[in-house]
Amino acid sequence: MKRIALMGMPNTGKSTLFNRISGASARVGNWPGITVDLTSARILLGGHIAELIDLPGIYDLHGFSDDEQVVRHFLEHNDIDLVILVLNTSQIDRQLSLGLQVRDLGLPTILMLNMVDEARRHGVSVDQQSMSSQLGMPVAMISAKYGDGCKEALQLAAQTMNRESHPTPEHLRDRLSPDDRIEQEMEQIVRSSVQMPMELTDQLTAKIDRILLHPWLGLPLFFGALYALFQFIFTAGKPLQDGVAWILGYLRGGVFEPMLATAPPWLHGLLLDGVYNGVGTVAAFVPLIILFFLVMTMVEDSGYLSRAAYLTDALMARLGLDGRSFVMLLMGFGCNVPALMGTRVMRSRPLRLLTMLVIPFSLCSARLQVFVFMAAALFTPQQAPAVLFSLYLMSFAATFVTALLFKGQLRSDEPFILELPPYRFPTPHQILQRGWLEVSHFLRRATKFIVAGVVLVWALTNFPGDVPPASAYTFAGMIGSALSPLLTPIGIDGQLAIALIFGFVAKEIVIGSLAVIYGLSGDPLMQLMACKLDWVQGMSFMLFTLIYTPCLSTIATLKSESRSNAFTLFSVAWSLILAWGVSFIFYQGARALGY
Template sequence: MTFCVALGGNPNAGKTTLFNALTGSRQHVGNYPGVTVDRKEGRYVRNGHEMHIVDLPGTYSLTAYSVEEVVARDFLVNERPQVTINIVDSSNLERNLYLTIQFLELGIPTCVALNMIDVARSRGVEIDDKKLSHLLGVPVVPIIARNGFGTKDLMDAVDKVGQLPAKAPLRVSYGRDLETAIQEMQKLIEQRQFLTDLYPSRWLAIKYLESDTQILDKGREADTELADRLEDITHAVGAHIEETLETYPEAMIADHRYGFISSLLKQGVVKERHDKNRLFLSDRIDKVLVNRFAGPIIMLLVLMVLYQFVFTYSEVPVGWCERAFEWLADLVSTTMPDGLLKSLIVSGVIDGVGGVLGFVPLILFMFFGIAILEDSGYLARVAFMLDRIFQMFGLHGSSVMAYIVSGGIAGGCAVPGVMATRTLRSPKERIATLLTAPFMNCGAKLPVFALLIAAFFPSQQARMMFILTLISWGGALLAAKFLRMTVLRGASTPFVMELPPYRLPTLRGLLIHTWERTWQYVKKAGTVILGISVLLWAAMTFPQLPDETVQSYDAKKQSILAAADPAVINSIDNADSGDKREPLSAPAAQLKADLVAVDAQQARDALRYSLAGRIGTGIESLTHLAGFDWRTNIALLGGFAAKEVIVSTLGTAYSLGAVDAEATGSLSDRLTGEPGWSALKAWSMIIFVMFYAPCFVTIVCISRESSWRWGLFSMLFNTFLAFFLALIIYQTGLAIGY
């Protein structure tokens, strides 16, 4: 027997920790259909049968305020899991039970997991789980998801609930005014069987009073006449309540739910034995970490330590990866005959995708460090401390998390960052946030920065990454201020945030989170980046040089050979074919250098003659002002699709332009040896990559979250800003002789 179990709960309640504890490695991550919201699924085997576990997005309610709440509710309604485990933070019981009440009002078979029961007890809070279970009518099991305490009892309770018939939905009284309207609407809903195949009739009436946008839209599609009648009732009772009580139905419903919860807890469920003036451990830590003066300094130190850790410990494995791909390229070069297939494999696949995969160790260490900050609860404090700054730039405090998710601490992704702006109620603050969140240093930009830093700033990698993080935040905030002063003028809205308690992350949880994110990066490199690399290789290979041009280069080589001493030619052939390569004499070395120069010039001309080369050359008259030559232009154009492609395209471009395999080395070595490259050009390119148009997927996401007009604006505005900054940096550097 296999049945579905959903995990639901507030953010920071320990839901994902429980999911990891139950499923371990038997899990996979995808997206819910139509939205970029993580869908985590796994298997849990117990007593000979299997449970399919689905980790729902963290939500505070089941009202359609955000995409996470809609996704969670739609899954519960449409998929109808046999049991939903509601993970509750025992140390914040009253607030967490608000979601529990909504599960029960929807008639969902529920088990309540009182998580972090140890934290509650350390605060002097004792919870009578049996009493609470009796009052709610569902099993209530104390657990500690972090170490597995109580999970066996919880899953036993889930097993039992899954075999019981469904219970009637919970009924909470909402006062005379609202109850009169609810009963009137409920009667109309039942008479017309209005959406009752999906939702309980009373619950639908409550959603109308809460002005739930999704239910209102579904109602108009199902029965326009009845939907209008229900909305008229809602407007009438809303006007009455506003006139008599100076409030509105949604607030009254929330008040009555909290009143219902309070009455439950006062019936001997909670006993507090602590001094209310006592500071708990999290509070004592926060006295230092979120101090108005010390907090920001500590935050910057934490960031610097993170980058120092990442670049110090990833240096050796990154070197292993680079040497592995160099060895593979040499192996293919020596075993395959010359031709297009060899060029495709070496330049298109190995040098292209290998350039991206070579940074997997660095990405892995970065994700591990971020997981520590996230699981410990420190990232929430970062958002809290930055709120005051964000208000100065016309943004909302909740914008901080969108920035962090997008790569505020290098390694995020702009797509979920843009999606995170859905929590912002002010449309103008939301647009300003989703337009500037892509300025953060996402995981796709990280290989580009790592490549250029390793090539031109090898002795200060951590410091450079720290500086680039500050630049990305500063640029994003200044751009947001500009937008809020021009096209998005309007007042800022206040920010309220709940700080989760500090927790000691578990090694298992850290490893799972690190592996999930790293595997997504590897999959992208092996699929999307591979496909784009092959297409760009084709664009950099075709059309090929005309036969007469190729013949002219062959004639040049023949002329060089004809003028050379035959003994010198034989010495080169013997050196290349022998097992042990002897050093060449001065005449032989010069002859070989002359031949290589002709081959290299032919390779560069072939690349310039290709479709990609023509495009890159066509815009070089403008881009050279920022230090970008035609080969750099090809890579940057590929970055419009995905930023990782910049590295793979540079690898392909400089591989196609190089002939002597011994002289090529890693891509960073090639760039260092190229005449057109310098630390100044590296700075110009870093700034351009940081700020120019988001990747194609992010553009689509911005368009879906706002409109195609804003998606197009993001692409054009960001690229213009990036080029302007790169131009200023490069020209200023030239002027001062940098």
Template sequence: MKRIALLGMPNTGKSTLFNRMTGGAARVGNWPGITVELLNGKILLGADMVQIIDLPGIYDLHGFSDDEQVVRHFLHDNVPDLALVILNATQIERQISLLLQLKQLNLNIVVLLNMSDEAKKYGITIDSEKMATLLDVPIFQLSGKYGTGYQEALKAVTRALRYPTPGMAAEVRSQLEQDEQLEAEMAQVLKHSVQIPAQLPVNLTEKLDRVMLHPLLGLPIFFGIMYLLFQGIFLLGLPLQTGVADLLTWLRETALVPLLSGLPPFVHGLLLDGIFNGVATVAAFVPIIILFFVLMAIVEDSGYLSRAAFLMDALMAKMGLDGRGFVMLLMGFGCNVPALMGTRVMRSRAMRL
């Protein structure tokens, strides 16, 4: 079965594209040479079943963070038939360096410029055909969020899979060019294929950022938002929790108690006081947990959660953590499991512990 590896920097819409391609039919699997689990799914492209692997977002191949090592080891030990590189079109001048590094590995590459609709709003003009000629790789513009250009990109992926992988260098790190050479090539590509206004228009997001990330007002606003968030969760969740508890109590008293009255005391107590009461106690908290994750998903999709990590970075540094550690602590209020799983994004083992 042919394999496609999704590569890109963090927050480029890589996972959104992965979910669109797989339809959410994804599973977690282990791979030779790496010790973490990667999300992967299977789709039908043309007449072939293809496996898609969503690799962690990285900024370059030089670093020593866990995510960067995972990507290097995966590419070295599990050469994909196609590397689908997703770049954020609104930050093209910073993102193209990763593409140039990946090119040195002699991979079969297709590039997707995601968020192209947002780039146009900023006045950024990208000549994808000219860029494709300069880089000698297929390049397509699309919006992973709205699906614009998705079908054309999918056809290009299908075509690219017909060609065999040219082969990788024996050692990933040793085959990467020097930074100066990459920067020179990057400057040439940007100069001839990308036009960025000298001053980008100030949009609503930037206006809000000036207030939300203010050195003095940022933290008070953040704690105020978190207070309102938790107050909203409990104000909405408490009546639902009470309703679920009352419903389960009614079910116990009107249906289960008469039904099980003829059983021996030991079995009666085990079923009602043990199993049913245990399940009912957990079930009563489900509405609050669901509300927490719904509201947290809204906050995350708004982009404020990443800004919260930035705001809390200095404070968390005093405890030997970074801003992302606070996000994990925040998730722990809803459920410990995703909070613990989320610690995998933290760069050092000491921080995760």
């Protein structure tokens, strides 16, 4: 059987010609020397059955793009009786280079100048005889689209194929050896000095998928993997955060306190309790964000993220979200800030906004500190774990309710179609670069906002200047008592209201602020709170703290990620309303039941 190679530049109508010649008999198959599948068809040409192979379109026979290497390797490993070279007539002045390159191979070749209809309209005319004699190969003019000249061209092709003998693949290998040498050298240099992500073979990917996407095992494995990542981020993050806190404390005590010792008290307070604490709040997030993005980059670039989305999509679709939202939501249980930044993988804005709206309800590790303290103060050691668990359930409930309520407004028009890439190992460089990018992004966008917020809260709890800080006589205390008509129905008194104002900045400082407010700390503070609050009030306070707003850093991130003040404001307002509603129902319900 004869073998015919169909070659040409991209977008010259090569495949149109292939379809016209081959009819419906095309099949896809493997060829010696190359790893990609090529389309071929059996055709009848000049009394012979011949196999016509559609090679990838190339610009340069001696080039080094993937397609160009495929074509070269095909020629070096397969006996070829005829080359049909397709070029665009209108652009023949630029495309003739490929014709000359193919001629030098010495294979029997016919040049088919396609799209003559278009060329004629552009006033391009070709002297077939002259071109043919100078090139040393027959030239045919065709329109593959309309079929003009195709019959004659194929007759000419049959004559060319039968008339000439053709060089062997070995012969072509000799001709193309300079290119092969460059390929080899390229590969060697790249292998020894360039890092590329390693990609697993399709078979291995399919095998791993059989386990990781298993109908029953898939989800448990996903949760297991997530739990492990979570543990890693926060186990490794804790000592780093402690380190940052230690450095900040050391600088404050060792450098800034002595420096400002003679400054007026208000300046001392503004700079240290305001600005410096604000910077400290930002700095405390940095280790977590670095770790989170190191891990997320690894997960994202490994190809697992789209598989996690596949596994969880059934549930999330009913909430108007998709599988990727779920991954971010769970990450939010560590820290809301990087989880919000992680929503960038979503292209559809409504989907992204809805996800950003629900992430702040994830019970993050900072809120957990408050709850652990309160649960220990107000409940027995037997009750405390159940209290914590109920708060986690509440966190999920707030997420689901919010998603269900707003999925109508934030309806995603994005079809859920994701490519599952083969599994890959990202390079360390890729991971580090991404981690650094995200941190610098966070620092640039959030610092000003957070520092301003911390200074404001400092001012509220320290002015007017002649009263005890954080007492009922400060502005914060006045706001607390002004809000009492709102807060009394949910069991929160003026002093706890001040703690909530602190909590607006960061949950990490809520317990610290209670220490300032009550003038006690540690065990005595716990005992005092146990005397002053009953468990219903405590639980109501915890529910409110869980839902009302995560922290200033989260709000700053919401604003920078959504680029919308209205959305940020809405998110904060909705969480306040929901928090008040939940606490109100709980507090009044419990009181009505006689607790």
